[in-house]
Structure formats: C-alpha cells, structure tokens
Amino acid sequence: AELLISNGSYDLAFHSLQKVDVESPEVDKAQYHSLWGLVFLQKRSFDKAKDHFQLALKLGSENKEIYLYLAEVEFHRGKFIEALSLLNKTDGFVKKKTGFFVVLSSVHNALGNKSKAWDTLLEGEKETPGKVIFIKKKFSFLIENNLYFVAAQLVKEAISEKLPQQ
Numbered sequence: 563a564e565l566l567i568s569n570g571s572y573d574l575a576f577h578s579l580q581k582v583d584v585e586s587p588e589v590d591k592a593q594y595h596s597l598w599g600l601v602f603l604q605k606r607s608f609d610k611a612k613d614h615f616q617l618a619l620k621l622g623s624e625n626k627e628i629y630l631y632l633a634e635v636e637f638h639r640g641k642f643i644e645a646l647s648l649l650n651k652t653d654g655f656v657k658k659k660t661g662f663f664v665v666l667s668s669v670h671n672a673l674g675n676k677s678k679a680w681d682t683l684l685e686g687e688k689e690t691p692g693k694v695i696f697i698k699k700k701f702s703f704l705i706e707n708n709l710y711f712v713a714a715q716l717v718k719e720a721i722s723e724k725l726p727q728q
Contacts, residue, residue, distance in 0.1 A: 563597050572604040592623035599631060608635045626653040634665050642672045660690045664699060671703065679703065 563582070566575035579598055582589060599614035612635045615628050633648035646669050649662065656662055663686025671679035680703060687696040697720050704713035 563601075564593075567597060567600050572601050576601050576605075592618045592621040592625075594618075595621065596623055596625060596628060599628070603631055603635060606638070608638050611635050612639075626651070626656050627659075630656050630659070630662055630665060633669070634661075637665060637669055637672065642669050645669045646673070658689055660686060660693050660695060662686075663689065664695060667699060667703075671706075676707065 563575040563578040566572070566578060575597065579594070579601065582594060584591060584594055595614045595618040599611045599618060602608075602611035602614060612632065615632050615635065618625075618628055629648045629651040633645040633652075636642075636645040636648060645665070649666055649669065652662065663682055667679045667682035667686070670676075670682055680700075683696055683700050683703065687693070687700075690696075697716065701713050701716055704710070704716060
C-alpha cells in the first residue's frame with residue numbers, strides 16, 4: 563500500500579489496505595493507520611484522515627510528517643490556528659518539503675497574513691527549486707488578491723524560462 567500511495571494510486575492502496583489483517587503481529591499498526599490517513603486525505607474524507615493520523619501517533623509513530631498531514635486536514639476543516647500549531651510540531655526534514663511550504667502559505671493566507679503567505683511561497687521556491695507548484699500557487703495568490711498585472715508578468719517569466727519539473 564505504501565508503494566501504491568507513493569505512486570499516487572490511492573484507489574489501489576485503499577483496496578490493498580482493506581485486505582490487511584491488522585491483528586497480525588507483523589503489521590506495524592502505526593504505519594497502517596498512517597497509510598489509511600493518507601488515503602482518506604486524498605479522498606478528502608478529512609474526519610477519517612484525522613482519526614487515522616491521530617491513531618498512528620497514539621500507537622507510537624515517530625514520523626513527524628504526520629503533523630504536516632494533520633495540518634493539511636485542519637486547514638481543509640477551516641481550523642487554521644490548529645493547522646499552524648501542527649506545522650510547528652514538524653521537524654527540520656519536514657520543514658524542507660514542498661508540501662510544508664504549500665500548506666504553511668495557505669494557512670497564512672487564510673489567516674489574512676498575506677505577506678507571510680507570499681514570503682512562504684518564495685522561501686519554498688528557494689528551498690525546493692524547480693517545483694511548478696510554486697508558480698501555480700503564486701499565480702493563484704496574485705489573482706485572488708486582484709494583482710492581475712503581476713500575475714501576467716509571472717506567467718510571461720515562467721513561459722520565457724524553461725519551465726521546471728513537478
């Protein structure tokens with residue numbers, strides 16, 4: 563299931579996880595629930611995702627990335643302060659991931675901290691160069707804030723440069 567998730571095959575992972583005998587002594591229950599959390603996050607079943615991520619932590623998972631996923635869940639549930647608090651529980655490794663910058667920027671934007679949101683996108687772009695997601699997020703941010711001329715400039719620059727890989 564982990565390999566299926568890493569390849570973006572969430573439906574196959576869902577069916578694979580359903581077949582796991584969770585009572586088997588070979589099953590890492592914390593990892594099992596982490597994987598379910600990822601599947602439900604992708605399916606936008608945020609309450610179920612939250613339950614599984616919290617259970618993974620309760621079962622002893624030391625994967626700090628779970629806090630990033632929980633932050634994303636809380637963001638989608640409209641709990642922006644909670645999302646920010648969860649992002650602060652991540653470690654240095656997670657804080658270098660593209661997803662961290664994307665979620666943090668989204669949280670700052672939702673809280674009305676426009677300059678922090680923009681600065682976070684710029685920092686993410688610097689820390690994880692070559693990610694198209696930052697061009698997309700910056701464009702969306704500019705459009706949402708009625709900065710159409712700047713958004714057009716961003717698109718022109720992106721087209722004139724060799725577009726980075728996702």
